[in-house]
Amino acid sequence: MSSSILRTAARVLMPLLVLFAVFLLVRGHNDPGGGFVAGLVIAVAFVLLMFADGVEAARRSLPVSPWHLLGSGLLVALTAGLMPVFVGRPFLTALWAHLGPERWDVLVGTPLLFDIGVCFVVVGVVLTMTFSLVED
Amino acid sequence: MTTLILATLALAPLAAWLGGRSAKVATLLALWPLGLTVWFASALRILLQGGVVTDHVAWIPSLGLNLSFRLDGLSAVFALMITGIGTLIVVYGAHYLDGHPERGRFQASLFAFMAAMLGVVLTDNxxxxxxxxxxxxxxxxxxxxxxxxxxxxxxxxxxxxxxxxxxxxxxxxxxxxxxxxxxxxxxxxxxxxxxxxxxxxxxxxxxxxxxxxxxxxxxxxxxxxxxxxxxxxxxxxxxxxxxxxxxxxxxxxxxxxxxxxxxxxxxxxxxxxxxxxxxxxxxxxxxxxxxxxxxxxxxxxxxxxxxxxxxxxxxxxxxxxxxxxxxxxxxxxxxxxxxxxxxxxxxxxxxxxxxxxxxxxxxxxxxxxxxxxxxxxxxxxxxxxxxxxxxxxxxxxxxxxxxxxxxxxxxxxxxxxxxxxxxxxxxxxxxxxxxxxxxxxxxxxxxxxxxxxxxxxxxxxxxxxxxxxxxxxxxxxxxxxxxxxxxxxxxxxxxxxxxxxxxxxxxxxxxxxxxxxxRAWPRSLGFERGFTGFLRIMDFISGRIGPPLQESSLASYALTFVLSAGTLVGVGYYLTAERVSLDGLLDVRAYELAISGLIILGAIGAVRARTTMTAVLCLGTSGYGVALTFLLFGAPDLAMTQFAAETLTAVIFVFVFWQFPRVDQASARLVKLRDAIIACGCGVLVTLLALDSATLPTTRRLSDFYAEAAPSLAHGRNIVNVILVDFRAFDTLGEITVLVTAAVGVVALLRIAAAERQGG
Structure with missing residues (x-):
């Protein structure tokens, strides 16, 4: 099944895809993108790697197990939701803060954290299912 | 009081840890309920002077759900019983279950119960x-x-x-x-x-x-x-x-x-x-x-x-x-x-x-x-x-x-x-x-x-x-x-x-x-037996109606789901719909027609396919067509997601399910006819709904609202994403929970199947 063209392509594409996914995730609030797509793109990158080098290699190149991504993604999203509760606002209210010096002012908010959680869950779900199905 | 109740609940893990150690250590747990007893006893002074102790925390104000607590004479008597006897029971339980392997679980449940019971007698809602x-x-x-x-x-x-x-x-x-x-x-x-x-x-x-x-x-x-x-x-x-x-x-x-x-x-x-x-x-x-x-x-x-x-x-x-x-x-x-x-x-x-x-x-x-x-x-x-x-x-x-x-x-x-x-x-x-x-x-x-x-x-x-x-x-x-x-x-x-x-x-x-x-007679009136009998009857009835509903065949679930959803929506539509107007909708470009043709061809191909592989690829074509439409009509987000999802589905299908049996003989002719009628009916219904919603004034109002509110209220210009992570974040939280549950379910099923293969 695995050809050297596929293997080489997968190895070159993988980091690019992951980088692209991070780009999509961060810009998602203002431009096309977001946690869901980012998660799918990361998942595609690893599925590609799986086809090229096998499940074991794909699992190894993922720093955490997809199983843990599932739980931590939910936890991150939940944390984003709970943060406003601690300052007396309702669950899942967005909180925003200006970070950095005035010239490079960055607006950071809990929705981004929530989006990261979504992204983790999506990667976790796709890879958990795919890896276990293929291993089966 | 809110803090005290929540702290009691939060202490349950600690109780599990300490409670699992020696009886002496577990006895220390009693300090918490003892402290609560002292707190409630000292609050009596306020009550006896004619006051009440209240505590109010907004929980979900939009639903009228508040955590508000109020200590009056009646609550105080109950609270003192709960915490006072609770103190003694924690000590007693530590010694009674000394050496029991699961005594930590016992103390944790006891603390959780104490918190719940205090909540019952102290809440004023x-x-x-x-x-x-x-x-x-x-x-x-x-x-x-x-x-x-x-x-x-x-x-x-x-x-x-x-x-x-x-x-x-x-x-x-x-x-x-x-x-x-x-x-x-x-x-x-x-x-x-x-x-x-x-x-x-x-x-x-x-x-x-x-x-x-x-x-x-x-x-x-x-x-x-x-x-x-x-x-x-x-x-x-x-x-x-x-x-x-x-x-x-x-x-x-x-x-x-x-x-x-x-x-x-x-x-x-x-x-x-x-x-x-x-x-x-x-x-x-x-x-x-x-x-x-x-x-x-x-x-x-x-x-x-x-x-x-x-x-x-x-x-x-x-x-x-x-x-x-x-x-x-x-x-x-x-x-x-x-x-x-x-x-x-x-x-x-x-x-x-x-x-x-x-x-x-x-x-x-x-x-x-x-x-x-x-x-x-x-x-x-x-x-x-x-x-x-x-x-x-x-x-x-x-x-x-x-x-x-x-x-x-x-x-x-x-x-x-x-x-x-x-x-x-x-x-x-x-x-x-x-x-x-x-x-x-x-x-x-x-x-x-x-x-x-x-x-x-x-x-x-x-x-x-x-x-x-x-x-x-x-x-x-x-x-x-x-x-x-x-x-x-x-x-x-x-x-x-x-x-x-x-x-x-x-x-x-x-x-x-x-x-x-x-000499006592009659000994018992047999209510427990009556209750058991009642449960047995319920079991019998659900045993009768369960299997026909739960056929454990994906096709029948899909059919039930599509048919019931279609019927409900269809009846609602029939009762409320106005005549669909096609004004302004017939202005179609040539490439739009081409994409529509692609979608339709993909669908026909999927239906007529002989192998799973062909069917999946045809469906993928159809899906890509839909994604293209999204792209053309100003929804790049949706398009991107759809492309990624279609690709993943097709790839996974090709690699995982390539050994599936042929699909063209999966069901009998009559069954196919029935499914075709239902599918076409739903297709027509969805088309009508889409046409209708495009001309509905609410749609305009909704998108105007989001276009306006997204930058001003949520600091984002991408409406789709702002809706997902801010305006309707609660829905998203629910959806990702469902996703995780589904993934856990898939893994569990595969492991059970693997264990069965190994066992038998």
Missing amino acids: LFTLFVFWELTGFTSFLLIGFDHEKESSRRAATQALIVTGAGGLALLAAAVLISQVTGTLTIPELLSDRGLLTNHASYLPIVVLVLLAAFTKSAQFPFHFWLPGAMAAPTPVSAYLHSATMVKAGVYLVARLTPVLGGTLLWELPLVIIGGLTMLGGAYRAVQETDLKRVLAYSTVSALGTLFLLLGLGSEAAFTAAIVYLVAHACYKGALFQVAGVVDHATGTRDIRRLAGLRALLPQTSLAGLLAAASMVGLPLTIGFVAKELVYEAGLKYALSPFALVPAVVVGSALLGVCGLLAGFGPFFTPGAPPEGSHRASAGLWFGPLTLAVLGLLFGSAPGLTSGVFSLAASAVAGRSVEAHLALWHGLGLPLGLSALTLLLVALLYRARKLVRA
């Missing part, structure tokens, strides 16, 4: 009360089923959960009705306009539902059977949940709502009748039993009946009597249950026919048993005596029919007194040898029961100590100021005569206890 009410049932389920490897424990736990859970639903329904009538759920606001409820047409259903909730929770006839069953729990649990606290939640509910709903015959008569029946029936069953814990369980059922009876009498004297009786019962019954546990622990048996002569072996425990039994019998100087005098006084003042009531109460009290002797006197002072292999009990075991029994004596000998608090509690039940007159000596009168008569009856019946056991 009916919905919050319902939430905590269900939590107590839930933790009780965990504690009854503590020995979850025993089938009998699991059955008892499920039975209690079903009975009290059904009652909880009744409480929810009652809360909904009350809020519909009055527009509020806070108890102080309900108190201010009580006439509104009692004169409303919904009064009858509200009363029925509230009483149903109270009677199931507090094990009243005919729901009493779950409580003796709950004796499957370890004895500390029986002493705490199933005698002193949780089963009194029903009594609390009725007492709390008496000033709101009470004062009418409709409210009082069922309380008197059911309470009276349970009082007599429970006591009658109790003296027949030979298992110590079952004797005490039925006597608890009976005592709870007495409490409802008193609340139903509706006079100030009766309310005072109810409060004093409540505390008296908690003291002596909590002590006697723990005594029974010590005896069981030391001798290995709970059969009262085999227990005798334990006084020398368990001196401190026998003292606790003796004092508690004295209180339960109603000997002077005990709080049991004070309570009994008040009960008789209230009974004699009952306007409707004291002549029927008083004899019943006397007989019930006498039978209960016999139970007290059976549990607290018999095992220690009956001449005879202790069962073989009996051993002594450690201080941690007798400390709890002895403290409770001595408290009973203290409250009884110095009634001035507690009369202020009892007056406050009785005032909360009556809804007006009540002065409780507690005294050691009420003077010569009918109540004293009745007390003496009761003592005489107790002595006679106890002497003839073997005869009573042997």
Whole structure:
């Protein structure tokens, strides 16, 4: 099944895809993108790697197990939701803060954290299912 | 108070950790409930000066759900019982379960229960009360089923959960009705306009539902059977949940709502009748039993009946009597249950026919048993005596029919007194040898029961100590100021005569206890069997309707889902739709037509495909076409997601499911025809809906709103993403939870399949 063209392509594409996914995730609030797509793109990158080098290699190149991504993604999203509760606002209210010096002012908010959680869950779900199905 | 309750809940993991260590370390856990007891006791000072302690935290204000707590006399009496007895039970449980591998789980559940129970008695909002009410049932389920490897424990736990859970639903329904009538759920606001409820047409259903909730929770006839069953729990649990606290939640509910709903015959008569029946029936069953814990369980059922009876009498004297009786019962019954546990622990048996002569072996425990039994019998100087005098006084003042009531109460009290002797006197002072292999009990075991029994004596000998608090509690039940007159000596009168008569009856019946056991008829009315039968019928019915609905075939699920959703939406559409206008929609470009053609061709190809592979690829083509459409009509986000999802699906299908059987012979011709009709119908419906929604003014308004609100309210220009992570983030949270659940399900199924392959 695995050809050297596929293997080489997968190895070159993988980091690019992951980088692209991070780009999509961060810009998602203002431009096309977001946690869901980012998660799918990361998942595609690893599925590609799986086809090229096998499940074991794909699992190894993922720093955490997809199983843990599932739980931590939910936890991150939940944390984003709970943060406003601690300052007396309702669950899942967005909180925003200006970070950095005035010239490079960055607006950071809990929705981004929530989006990261979504992204983790999506990667976790796709890879958990795919890896276990293929291993089966 | 919010902090205290939540902290108790949050301490449960710590309790699991410390509770799993040695008995000495686990005893330290008692410091927390002890601190709570001190806190509530010191808050009494504020109450006695005429104040109330309140605490308000907005939880989900948009739903009217607030965590608001209010400490008044009635709540304080309950809170002190919960935390005070809780302290003793934590110590007792640490020693009782010493060496048990899962004692950490026990302490954790106990803490969770304590938090839930405090929530029930402190909240001033009916919905919050319902939430905590269900939590107590839930933790009780965990504690009854503590020995979850025993089938009998699991059955008892499920039975209690079903009975009290059904009652909880009744409480929810009652809360909904009350809020519909009055527009509020806070108890102080309900108190201010009580006439509104009692004169409303919904009064009858509200009363029925509230009483149903109270009677199931507090094990009243005919729901009493779950409580003796709950004796499957370890004895500390029986002493705490199933005698002193949780089963009194029903009594609390009725007492709390008496000033709101009470004062009418409709409210009082069922309380008197059911309470009276349970009082007599429970006591009658109790003296027949030979298992110590079952004797005490039925006597608890009976005592709870007495409490409802008193609340139903509706006079100030009766309310005072109810409060004093409540505390008296908690003291002596909590002590006697723990005594029974010590005896069981030391001798290995709970059969009262085999227990005798334990006084020398368990001196401190026998003292606790003796004092508690004295209180339960109603000997002077005990709080049991004070309570009994008040009960008789209230009974004699009952306007409707004291002549029927008083004899019943006397007989019930006498039978209960016999139970007290059976549990607290018999095992220690009956001449005879202790069962073989009996051993002594450690201080941690007798400390709890002895403290409770001595408290009973203290409250009884110095009634001035507690009369202020009892007056406050009785005032909360009556809804007006009540002065409780507690005294050691009420003077010569009918109540004293009745007390003496009761003592005489107790002595006679106890002497003839073997005869009573042997001759009692009928033994049981078989409600438990009735309940089991009812469950069996339910099982049978669901066994009949389940399989046709759950065919475990994906195709049939999809069919059911599409058909029912299509029908519902179709009917709704037919009833409300206006004529679809195609104005402005027919301006179509050539490439749009081409993409539509691609989508249609893909769909046709998928339907006509012979192999799974072809079908998947055709569907993928169709999906790509849809994604292209998204792209053309200004939804790059959707397009991107759709492209990624389509690619992933196709790839996974190709690599994972390539060995699937051919699809063209998967179903018969007629089945295919049926599916085709349904699919086409749904397709037409969705097309009409899409055309309709494109021309609907709401759509315009919605997208305008989001275009405006997204940058200003949510600091984002990408509307789709802002909706996903901010405006409707709660939906997204739900969706990702579903995703995770699905992934866990897939992995679980695969592992089960792998295990089966290996096993067989």
